[in-house]
Amino acid sequence: MGRLSLFASLALSLLLAVGSAEAQLRVGFYSKSCPHAESIITEEIDRAIRVAPSIGGPLLRLFFHDCFVRGCDASLLLNATSSSNPTEKDAPPNQFLRGFALIDRIKARLERACPSTVSCADILALIARDVVHADQGPFWQVPTGRRDGFVSIASEATQLLPAFSANISTLKSQFNDVGLSAKDLVLLSGGHTIGNAHCFTFTTRLYNFSGRGDNSDTDPSLERNYLAKLRAKCAQDGSDALKLVEMDPGSFTTFDNSYFKLVAKRRGLFQSDAALLDDADTRSHVIHLAESDNSVFFKEFAGAMVNMGNIAVLTGSQGEIRKNCARVN
Ligand SMILES: *[C@@H]1O[C@H](CO)[C@@H](O)[C@H](O)[C@H]1NC(C)=O
Numbered sequence: 173m174g175r176l177s178l179f180a181s182l183a184l185s186l187l188l189a190v191g192s193a194e195a196q197l198r199v200g201f202y203s204k205s206c207p208h209a210e211s212i213i214t215e216e217i218d219r220a221i222r223v224a225p226s227i228g229g230p231l232l233r234l235f236f237h238d239c240f241v242r243g244c245d246a247s248l249l250l251n252a253t254s255s256s257n258p259t260e261k262d263a264p265p266n267q268f269l270r271g272f273a274l275i276d277r278i279k280a281r282l283e284r285a286c287p288s289t290v291s292c293a294d295i296l297a298l299i300a301r302d303v304v305h306a307d308q309g310p311f312w313q314v315p316t317g318r319r320d321g322f323v324s325i326a327s328e329a330t331q332l333l334p335a336f337s338a339n340i341s342t343l344k345s346q347f348n349d350v351g352l353s354a355k356d357l358v359l360l361s362g363g364h365t366i367g368n369a370h371c372f373t374f375t376t377r378l379y380n381f382s383g384r385g386d387n388s389d390t391d392p393s394l395e396r397n398y399l400a401k402l403r404a405k406c407a408q409d410g411s412d413a414l415k416l417v418e419m420d421p422g423s424f425t426t427f428d429n430s431y432f433k434l435v436a437k438r439r440g441l442f443q444s445d446a447a448l449l450d451d452a453d454t455r456s457h458v459i460h461l462a463e464s465d466n467s468v469f470f471k472e473f474a475g476a477m478v479n480m481g482n483i484a485v486l487t488g489s490q491g492e493i494r495k496n497c498a499r500v501n
């Protein structure tokens with residue numbers, strides 16, 4: 173063996189050692205143990221989105237909401253076993269999540285195909301990939317091998333999930349706490365390119381931004397024409413609190429970089445979207461994505477999703493493979 177190849181193999185083994193210390197996930201984890209796992213999930217998601225295109229946003233959200241609390245361990249999916257111990261699902265920020273019945277259906281099908289093999293945490297990771305390009309085939313490979321956790325606590329979700337009203341310093345520190353960068357924050361906010369939001373999540377910006385509540389008490393960071401449109405949709409008296417508004421008007425079912433174009437023009441829907449312009453790093457990344465074509469966003473988004481999917485994962489003999497995603501075995 174020549175010097176060069178010796179060096180190369182040393183470098184390779186170092187690389188592998190670093191990789192496995194971070195997370196023992198790998199692409200194709202189920203290729204032998206459950207060869208059809210990924211295609212079963214893709215098929216179910218394609219069908220669900222054909223029937224109800226608006227389910228895409230909520231399904232993508234499930235993975236974010238799981239990973240930010242105790243890592244990507246499907247703690248989000250556990251039902252409470254008593255009313256005195258509410259789980260993440262019961263927490264206010266998770267109150268409007270949807271898709272749990274679909275997950276139960278997918279899990280039941282996977283259990284029939286390969287019992288006790290595919291984790292609920294990996295189901296969430298694969299779904300998040302599949303909703304993004306449901307009709308054009310998968311556009312990134314998802315490292316798998318996560319295992320499911322045993323614990324789910326409502327108050328942790330309330331505390332740790334980034335709020336739609338959060339400012340940039342809170343957002344950056346919440347992302348930093350789970351090992352994600354300011355760039356990941358910008359890219360993952362791009363998930364707002366699909367889906368709807370309830371009026372109550374942003375009406376403060378329209379009518380009562382500083383707490384005076386008079387007619388001029390609007391968020392100065394919100395572009396005026398967009399503000400007027402939002403006011404026409406969401407009444408001040410709260411009667412529209414649960415009305416749904418497109419987060420990315422005109423392309424709310426299309427995964428594209430239009431979100432960044434809107435945010436750059438001060439047409440982000442949430443305070444947490446507008447906040448991305450309040451920091452030099454995040455602002456320059458928003459502008460970069462707004463001015464690049466979609467392929468740049470797709471590639472970088474895929475990287476950020478893989479980063480998020482590594483948060484505090486359970487692997488090897490940690491955790492378990494739940495038989496039913498809503499309860500521990
Ligand atoms: C951001 O929000 C947090 C929590 O609400 C608050 O403590 C902090 O002062 C805010 N920071 C800025 C710069 O406004």
Ligand SMILES: *[C@@H]1O[C@H](CO)[C@@H](O)[C@H](O)[C@H]1NC(C)=O
Pocket residue numbers: 380382383384385
């Ligand atoms: C505006 O917000 C303040 C607190 O932030 C609240 O006390 C007040 O009731 C609100 N006013 C209206 C008209 O909603």
Ligand SMILES: *[C@@H]1O[C@H](CO)[C@@H](O)[C@H](O)[C@H]1NC(C)=O
Pocket residue numbers: 251496498499
């Ligand atoms: C979990 O709760 C949902 C409703 O909240 C219910 O439909 C489902 O059957 C429950 N699953 C288990 C395993 O208890």
